[in-house]
Amino acid sequence: MVSVAIVYHSGFGHTKAQAEAVARGAKSVPGIAVDVIPADRAEGRLSDLAASDAIIFGAPTYMGSASAAMKRFMEATSKLWATQAWKDKIAAGFTNSASQSGDKLNTLVELAVFAAQHGMVWVGLDLLPGNNSSTGSTADLNRLGSSLGAMAQSNADQGPEHGPTASDLKTAEHFGRRVALAAAAWRRGRQEIAAALADEATALAA
């Protein structure tokens, strides 16, 4: 089994709904085990995270960057960073906020830089922008036009039963599936390359 962990923080449930959609997408790939972990419990699950092939990080964008609750978890990983324990895992990120654009990109950059500090490999969204032409609509996949990760938008005055929109949840599903496939390919490929390099080393030593 290839394992994908999703670590997220959600203040009001919108980002949780997005996380669950990412999980549905990841689970749609055969042979993938998915573990959805709220950020405040993730500190107690570091050994499980150490065993995962991919970690997808999700947080609402609050005041222009990832929520403090998510950042607290990120800081709790600094000991793992010091040994590069997460090196070469697959990483990805998603975020939700009430604005259409807002400063969501800043949160995705923050997550990507964090993953790079851990030596992880970053998988973005592989969907062209939707809702960017006269024939587009808010029902389009990737209607917000994100690239570094998955974005969702939820109205500020409505609960998670109304948002993120169906299109944003479908985008999140697509994204989860993409990351899971990447995790599977990456694990298989790394094992083979490691074996090939070991064979070559043996031959050289003989």
Place this chain on the structure above:
Amino acid sequence: MVSVAIVYHSGFGHTKAQAEAVARGAKSVPGIAVDVIPADRAEGRLSDLAASDAIIFGAPTYMGSASAAMKRFMEATSKLWATQAWKDKIAAGFTNSASQSGDKLNTLVELAVFAAQHGMVWVGLDLLPGNNSSTGSTADLNRLGSSLGAMAQSNADQGPEHGPTASDLKTAEHFGRRVALAAAAWRRGRQEIAAALADEATALAA
């Protein structure tokens, strides 16, 4: 007269329309002279820019950052940077692209960092996000929810006669007026503080 220059690049006319809206807003402030300069002519206008109180930079977001034509102009200012000739001018930025969010924020950050290298003072947008609740619409001011500068969205398959939207152009006008008022206040205040410090120096020397 307080002078505001707007240096912009526009590939297809959308960002030009946004620049003109910014100019209308700036001109609505009494006593403000506005100069709208395409990026490819701005290199020949460096002495005019040196005399301006504020420079507003605008560029389309192409492949995730400010257009190459805008970046060429930015590089042409490196000699001015070396003497900090633009130090303490007011700066601001705007951008247009086809996506709702896309990577427009990256362009605004790029422009803000550029202005900071010049020692300029950055004025962002002072509008709460629009279209972020169940009662919002795309007709709202700041419908994209930007903060660091003004964002506009234009459909990829339509010319500048169809986009940016009326709401984005009104947002740009509001933004131009804000920056012009800031330029006027900043110039007046700086002159007075300089005079006060000079008086104090004279008194100390006496």
Place this chain on the structure above:
Amino acid sequence: MVSVAIVYHSGFGHTKAQAEAVARGAKSVPGIAVDVIPADRAEGRLSDLAASDAIIFGAPTYMGSASAAMKRFMEATSKLWATQAWKDKIAAGFTNSASQSGDKLNTLVELAVFAAQHGMVWVGLDLLPGNNSSTGSTADLNRLGSSLGAMAQSNADQGPEHGPTASDLKTAEHFGRRVALAAAAWRRGRQEIAAALADEATALAA
């Protein structure tokens, strides 16, 4: 009196030392009152912050962005954001970490975007890069070559009595003075422009 508040978080004392240097610089301007507030107490000081002319934000860069303790404070200001209570205050930022470059710029961008959400006006550093030529040294002002705010570097294995370096503290002092002067000019200028516009309105109404 013009008032400058410095809100900072410091995990081990290095960023506190940087904050105190920023404060010394601000206090060197006649007529400036300076208030240095740790982030965990700043939530209880929101009315004082409301009365300040400028707020300078400082945080260590932890795992690639502002510390969680600082982010918690930033989120606590969301109610003020909703009324744009801090609109048109002067803002600025500084950060410290163990790496020479590291991802410190990401923290400064995070703080600048946060300030822009509040409608604040951002003042960066007005120093050309130091230590960037064959005649430069780590004793130069702005030895790290920052622009959007002030950066400092402190060794990971030493306490705040050894870092930030003397040059980084001098850079912080310079920065504090610059922001205080900007706050004074900005307040004076805004008052005069407001008065001028009011006079004009009265004349038009007469």
Place this chain on the structure above:
Amino acid sequence: MVSVAIVYHSGFGHTKAQAEAVARGAKSVPGIAVDVIPADRAEGRLSDLAASDAIIFGAPTYMGSASAAMKRFMEATSKLWATQAWKDKIAAGFTNSASQSGDKLNTLVELAVFAAQHGMVWVGLDLLPGNNSSTGSTADLNRLGSSLGAMAQSNADQGPEHGPTASDLKTAEHFGRRVALAAAAWRRGRQEIAAALADEATALAA
């Protein structure tokens, strides 16, 4: 053979030296073909780039972002973006400037966002920061403490025979090797996962 292309712009030769070091590192992996392409020729080499497994982008940081010459190339790829022709290639980035930190991170973010628009998978640097403790020195690998890609620093008043420093060139070599290994693993793994999914589809259809 697994192929790695390095597309770079260099104004004065420093970034070219960094690109060549990245190439040396990539070539050190058995079975890797490396193609080093200046940005101004890369537009004429788009079919070769289409055949590569990985593309590493390098540019000097000029006025806070990737050089205009590099940005021109990036824009020239917009037609490929429209068909996602580079989807699932490995991507990585490096940059050089005269400042120790400067705004180099902004260039790496710009390149990572660009790669994400193309649906590429981003590989960062897997080296803990050097020169960040009392026992560190400028001879350390990753002496600038970068994570999202490789950074180098070259004095502003010296040619490429004096910079980037030996440590920065070793860092670049390490980085090139890392990206080449990632490209090999990724290609192998993707082929196998594709075959496994095809087998499963056949079985389901039977």
